[in-house]
Amino acid sequence: LNSPEDIFPALNLIMPDTFDDMYYFRNVFCEQNFDGKWTFGPGGETALMERVGSRLVKRSIAEANIVLPEKIESEVVIPRYEISPEQIKAMKEIDDALLNIGDANYPITAAIAQITRKRQAAVYPAGIEIKQTQADFDLFEQINGRGSCSTPVGTVLAKIDDNVPSIKIDWAVERLVRAVKAGKRAVVFSQFKTALTALDARLKAEGVSSIRYDGDTDKVTRNEIKKDFKRIGNESEDYAYKWDVVLCNYKTGGVGLTLTRATYMLKLDDEWNPGKDIQATARIYRIGQTEKVLIETLRISDDKPNRIPSIDFWMRDILETKKAIVDGFDSEISIMEAYRNQFGDQAAVVRKEEKAVNPSNSATSNLLDSIDDLLEGL
Numbered sequence: 001l002n003s004p005e006d007i008f009p010a011l012n013l014i015m016p017d018t019f020d021d022m023y024y025f026r027n028v029f030c031e032q033n034f035d036g037k038w039t040f041g042p043g044g045e046t047a048l049m050e051r052v053g054s055r056l057v058k059r060s061i062a063e064a065n066i067v068l069p070e071k072i073e074s075e076v077v078i079p080r081y082e083i084s085p086e087q088i089k090a091m092k093e094i095d096d097a098l099l100n101i102g103d104a105n106y107p108i109t110a111a112i113a114q115i116t117r118k119r120q121a122a123v124y125p126a127g128i129e130i131k132q133t134q135a136d137f138d139l140f141e142q143i144n145g146r147g148s149c150s151t152p153v154g155t156v157l158a159k160i161d162d163n164v165p166s167i168k169i170d171w172a173v174e175r176l177v178r179a180v181k182a183g184k185r186a187v188v189f190s191q192f193k194t195a196l197t198a199l200d201a202r203l204k205a206e207g208v209s210s211i212r213y214d215g216d217t218d219k220v221t222r223n224e225i226k227k228d229f230k231r232i233g234n235e236s237e238d239y240a241y242k243w244d245v246v247l248c249n250y251k252t253g254g255v256g257l258t259l260t261r262a263t264y265m266l267k268l269d270d271e272w273n274p275g276k277d278i279q280a281t282a283r284i285y286r287i288g289q290t291e292k293v294l295i296e297t298l299r300i301s302d303d304k305p306n307r308i309p310s311i312d313f314w315m316r317d318i319l320e321t322k323k324a325i326v327d328g329f330d331s332e333i334s335i336m337e338a339y340r341n342q343f344g345d346q347a348a349v350v351r352k353e354e355k356a357v358n359p360s361n362s363a364t365s366n367l368l369d370s371i372d373d374l375l376e377g378l
Helices: 004-014 022-029 044-052 085-097 108-123 134-144 167-181 193-205 219-229 274-281 311-326 335-357 363-368 371-376
Strands: 030-032 038-040 071-078 129-131 156-159 186-190 210-213 245-249 264-267 293-300
Touching: 004 022, 004 038, 004 044, 022 030, 022 044, 038 044, 071 167, 085 108, 085 156, 108 193, 108 311, 167 186, 167 193, 167 264, 167 293, 186 193, 193 210, 193 245, 210 219, 264 274, 274 311, 293 311
Parallel strands: 071 293, 186 245, 186 264, 210 245, 264 293
Antiparallel strands: 030 038, 129 156
16 A cells, blocks of 8 residues: 555445545544655554454455446537637637747656646636746756846746636536436536636526535535435435535545435546546446446547647547556557657647748747657656
8 A cells, every 4th residue: 555545445435334534534543744644553553454354355346246327428529619719819828838848858747737737728728827937947048048048937928817718617517507407416527626616606606506525625514515425225315415516626536435426427627647537437436326327528629630639639548548558458659659749749830830930030949849858758
């Protein structure tokens, strides 16, 4: 185990009434060391063994001969022509501000941050701010000479207006309202808290009872959500619940939750880690679920041939590649190649546009020419 917390989902599975709260588990059996990591406290492991007793945990539901209801997973493609001009402009502005992806000395963490911002712009661009980073500043000076960068660290390179609409929020509201009217309860997942906050406000305006489950949700409310969305045996059909929709952040709500009263899940964006993506799905599709479930993922298309793949479709391909690697199959395209396809092609477009405007301007070209060196490290 990486930490005692890693065994909690299994304990929750086999003894849900005893192990239904991660906070309780930590406080009773664990302690937090100086760097914030949780370990078993004095006597904690022994106490846990005594509490669990003799149990056998199978590797999968199938091996345990447990049959769950049908699960339907689908991709909902949003045509690019339906996106508002304001959001298109915002997405392009973010792209333009993030073109400083450079050579092998460019930090990988900075590259991942750029990808995250591109993804956020496709989900909910309002309020995004891109600032000059130390990594970009250092790279520019390394390529062009000391003292050549006139943009100080912290300078705002792009600031998206707070009122820019989001096509994904629009589509999510429509689908969730329809699901609730059909008597369904729903779970929404996103990496971005701003998107969940905006969707929460829109749903409430439509008369849908929604609640957020993210880092800002207090412990009392979290426990109420767990009780409200966890299906129990022999419950009456007229059970009075509090919320129609729970809006979850992948990091906070992706594990340790049983939300089996919900039968519809909508993902605004993909989780970077395929294992965590599967865990998110398992919040409603797990032991205790008695009805068919529908899981949909919203993705923006590009609609034009020979165009750079949208960040959503790029993420989908990355996840499929990772899953293939995990499953032990040879993938036709490496993850490194996928980065090259997204950023290398984008760089080529920018170089072509710059050359047409100013043939003598090679600053961006020099900055982007050694992209392969960076990709080798990703």
